[in-house]
Amino acid sequence: MSEPKKTLIRGAKVLGGEVRDVLIDGETIAEVGTGIEAGGAAVVEAAGSILLPGLVDLHTHLREPGREDSETVLTGTRAAASGGYTAVFAMANTFPVADTAGVVEQVWRLGREHGYCDVQPIGAVTVGLEGRKLAELGAMHDSAAAVTVFSDDGKCVDDAVIMRRALEYVKAFGGVVAQHAQEPRLTEGAQMNEGVVSAELGLGGWPAVAEESIIARDVLLAEHVGSRVHICHLSTAGSVAIVRWAKSRGIDVTAEVTPHHLLLTDELVRTYNPVYKVNPPLRTERDVLALREALADGTIDIVATDHAPHPHEDKDCEWAAAAMGMVGLETALSVVQHTMVDTGLLTWEGVADRMSFAPARIGRAEGHGRPVSAGEPANLTLLDPAYRGTVDPAGFASRSRNTPYEGRELPGRVTHTFLRGRATLMDGKLA
Amino acid sequence: MKRHLISAADLTRDDAVLILDTAEEMARVADRPIKKLPTLRGRTVVNLFFEDSTRTRISFEAAEKRLSADVINFAAKGSSVSKGESLKDTAQTLEAMGVDAVVIRHGASGAPYRLATSGWIDAAVVNAGDGTHQHPTQALLDAFTMRRRLVGRDAGLGQDLAGRRITIVGDILHSRVARSNVDLLHTLGADVTLVAPPTLLPVGVGHWPCEVSYDLDAALPKSDAVMLLRVQRERMNAAFFPTEREYSRRYGLDGDRMAKMPEHAIVMHPGPMVRGMEITAEVADSGRCTAIEQVANGVHTRMAVLYLLLGGNEPAVTHARTEETK
Numbered sequence: 001m002s003e004p005k006k007t008l009i010r011g012a013k014v015l016g017g018e019v020r021d022v023l024i025d026g027e028t029i030a031e032v033g034t035g036i037e038a039g040g041a042a043v044v045e046a047a048g049s050i051l052l053p054g055l056v057d058l059h060t061h062l063r064e065p066g067r068e069d070s071e072t073v074l075t076g077t078r079a080a081a082s083g084g085y086t087a088v089f090a091m092a093n094t095f096p097v098a099d100t101a102g103v104v105e106q107v108w109r110l111g112r113e114h115g116y117c118d119v120q121p122i123g124a125v126t127v128g129l130e131g132r133k134l135a136e137l138g139a140m141h142d143s144a145a146a147v148t149v150f151s152d153d154g155k156c157v158d159d160a161v162i163m164r165r166a167l168e169y170v171k172a173f174g175g176v177v178a179q180h181a182q183e184p185r186l187t188e189g190a191q192m193n194e195g196v197v198s199a200e201l202g203l204g205g206w207p208a209v210a211e212e213s214i215i216a217r218d219v220l221l222a223e224h225v226g227s228r229v230h231i232c233h234l235s236t237a238g239s240v241a242i243v244r245w246a247k248s249r250g251i252d253v254t255a256e257v258t259p260h261h262l263l264l265t266d267e268l269v270r271t272y273n274p275v276y277k278v279n280p281p282l283r284t285e286r287d288v289l290a291l292r293e294a295l296a297d298g299t300i301d302i303v304a305t306d307h308a309p310h311p312h313e314d315k316d317c318e319w320a321a322a323a324m325g326m327v328g329l330e331t332a333l334s335v336v337q338h339t340m341v342d343t344g345l346l347t348w349e350g351v352a353d354r355m356s357f358a359p360a361r362i363g364r365a366e367g368h369g370r371p372v373s374a375g376e377p378a379n380l381t382l383l384d385p386a387y388r389g390t391v392d393p394a395g396f397a398s399r400s401r402n403t404p405y406e407g408r409e410l411p412g413r414v415t416h417t418f419l420r421g422r423a424t425l426m427d428g429k430l431a
Numbered sequence: 432m433k434r435h436l437i438s439a440a441d442l443t444r445d446d447a448v449l450i451l452d453t454a455e456e457m458a459r460v461a462d463r464p465i466k467k468l469p470t471l472r473g474r475t476v477v478n479l480f481f482e483d484s485t486r487t488r489i490s491f492e493a494a495e496k497r498l499s500a501d502v503i504n505f506a507a508k509g510s511s512v513s514k515g516e517s518l519k520d521t522a523q524t525l526e527a528m529g530v531d532a533v534v535i536r537h538g539a540s541g542a543p544y545r546l547a548t549s550g551w552i553d554a555a556v557v558n559a560g561d562g563t564h565q566h567p568t569q570a571l572l573d574a575f576t577m578r579r580r581l582v583g584r585d586a587g588l589g590q591d592l593a594g595r596r597i598t599i600v601g602d603i604l605h606s607r608v609a610r611s612n613v614d615l616l617h618t619l620g621a622d623v624t625l626v627a628p629p630t631l632l633p634v635g636v637g638h639w640p641c642e643v644s645y646d647l648d649a650a651l652p653k654s655d656a657v658m659l660l661r662v663q664r665e666r667m668n669a670a671f672f673p674t675e676r677e678y679s680r681r682y683g684l685d686g687d688r689m690a691k692m693p694e695h696a697i698v699m700h701p702g703p704m705v706r707g708m709e710i711t712a713e714v715a716d717s718g719r720c721t722a723i724e725q726v727a728n729g730v731h732t733r734m735a736v737l738y739l740l741l742g743g744n745e746p747a748v749t750h751a752r753t754e755e756t757k
Binding site for chain 2: 191194195196197198199200201202203205207271272273316317318319320321
């Protein structure tokens with residue numbers, strides 16, 4: 001990895017605003033100004049580019065340990081660096097499940113050793129994600145990985161008592177429970193969004209109310225016990241309304257939306273192509289528009305990728321047999337530019353908030369989501385918003401290729417990523 | 432005609448009428464002492480059944496054999512959905528053996544569509560029922576039966592079902608037969624009414640090209656044909672309705688209800704019939720019930736479909752007739 005002592009980023013629009021030079025010295029930002037002399041520093045000419053704080057993903061699946069054929073910490077963090085991320089939160093549904101201090105420390109250390117991106121493990125809420133017995137949440141927090149986010153993602157913590165106890169328990173160390181909101185009985189056999197398209201295709205329906213009823217319950221539980229709760233990959237207009245109501249009531253709830261739920265609809269399932277199979281499922285145009293609006297007005301706090309790599313054979317089959325999920329780290333910023341910035345819904349400053357400041361704050365990721373100013377850790381992302389290109393999964397750093405955007409034209413390209421002053425991505429190439 | 436038959440919705444009115452007319456030609460072959468045409472000689476058709484269905488499999492097999500095709504039966508029950516690669520691998524294995532057409536029955540909705548469109552194989556694909564999605568040859572044989580009974584055997588040639596009123600009763604939610612019939616009957620100009628308890632109708636049914644009602648008694652006097660669907664007893668345990676008795680009382684067809692239908696109206700059932708639940712023995716055994724005719728018509732219709740997909744453009748039976756007269 002290239003490791004010049006000093007780097008000068010010249011002429012970038014900081015957070016999409018003023019044009020500034022940014023001098024990196026060692027691990028920190030030394031100076032932000034105009035007409036900064038290069039001296040001995042390596043120079044990155046960045047006219048026309050946008051400089052953002054390094055992106056933070058609160059919802060990534062790295063698959064290691066257990067499914068290294070899909071992704072590893074190394075390939076996943078290389079994908080993250082390619083997409084402009086400097087920190088990712090790795091979900092707990094690995095094999096073995098990340099429900100002990102040992103597993104979370106292993107994942108955390110692998111991230112440090114590879115050096116492409118900080119990996120902050122998420123701990124399971126319950127032992128084996130089985131929803132019955134709390135995992136050792138405190139031990140995971142006290143480990144070297146210092147876990148603050150807990151989730152049984154992939155499964156819902158559907159037992160109201162277990163959910164209540166988890167919400168209460170993590171208050172002791174400032175943790176947060178990230179809920180995969182899916183009422184299990186209402187989604188038995190679910191294959192896609194329940195509605196007009198599922199009725200026609202004869203695929204089992206995943207009704208919006210299965211998500212909304214859990215969110216409604218959990219915000220009420222969070223209010224009752226005075227805890228904070230985070231809603232993973234919110235996907236329906238009804239969920240937006242509930243979160244909006246909860247926030248107006250002062251409940252400490254945060255919510256995330258994935259890039260694919262900001263762009264794609266269940267109409268795509270008509271192709272029966274499992275690349276569009278994801279949980280929660282792609283919803284309707286009306287939901288997509290509600291999600292965009294909610295992200296713009298802050299009802300939804302952050303964009304999280306739910307990067308879910310799967311090997312080819314798990315998608316090259318009939319719909320019902322296919323795995324659920326899409327890769328997302330390398331296309332997230334482009335999709336957000338396309339759906340939120342180019343539509344005028346969000347400024348680049350807003351993007352910095354939804355993809356760096358806010359996720360770092362929710363996950364308590366130290367050193368990430370910091371302002372671009374002197375003295376701060378040099379975690380930075382540079383992107384060229386004028387770039388237009390077609391998504392080609394063959395060029396992905398991720399080990400898996402299950403992207404729904406293959407062949408689709410998307411704007412913007414991350415050209416440089418700096419992790420504590422070191423370029424992990426330079427001129428679009430991994431360092 | 433297209434290269435595959437995946438969904439009844441893929442057929443235009445003219446496609447559908449051509450299939451029904453061709454099926455009438457095929458039916459004449461059944462009246463001959465030697466019920467066989469040389470049309471698909473040298474072609475290989477595989478019946479790829481991932482789900483048990485003796486009736487449908489035998490019907491296709493009879494149709495294929497009457498057209499002189501070489502037939503391979505492949506039963507791979509149960510295993511496909513647990514092992515995602517098996518459909519692709521199985522299909523490619525069969526194609527490597529030189530198969531011209533695959534007749535596929537699969538428990539997963541969309542499996543035949545994937546087989547036809549994902550580039551795994553080149554053979555023609557005929558959907559013999561996929562999950563709760565489609566069963567297009569069933570809809571065609573039903574339409575064939577209706578046209579014969581309501582329009583007439585010879586008078587029906589070239590005709591569609593414009594203005595006929597068809598009521599479909601039962602488990603619409605889980606029924607590929609209902610979906611296929613709604614699509615095809617709409618294309619053929621019929622007015623369709625679905626009748627079921629609300630729990631057995633899919634969310635989104637309001638967008639289908641048909642009427643929806645919860646009241647069977649109100650629909651009967653306005654029906655030219657009443658099609659009953661099988662209701663699986665398991666549905667009761669999943670709380671789709673309270674008891675078998677209650678289902679029968681509200682949605683079962685008995686003699687009294689049949690009497691409310693117009694004189695000429697027929698009772699249809701795709702089989703197997705659960706006597707006593709959706710249909711009483713009295714109705715099932717009456718001359719108005721076409722369940723057995725539907726089975727016979729299934730062979731004619733499937734012959735027509737296979738012939739049109741694989742046999743080329745010349746009329747199916749005329750060719751054979753010319754040979755006979757030589």
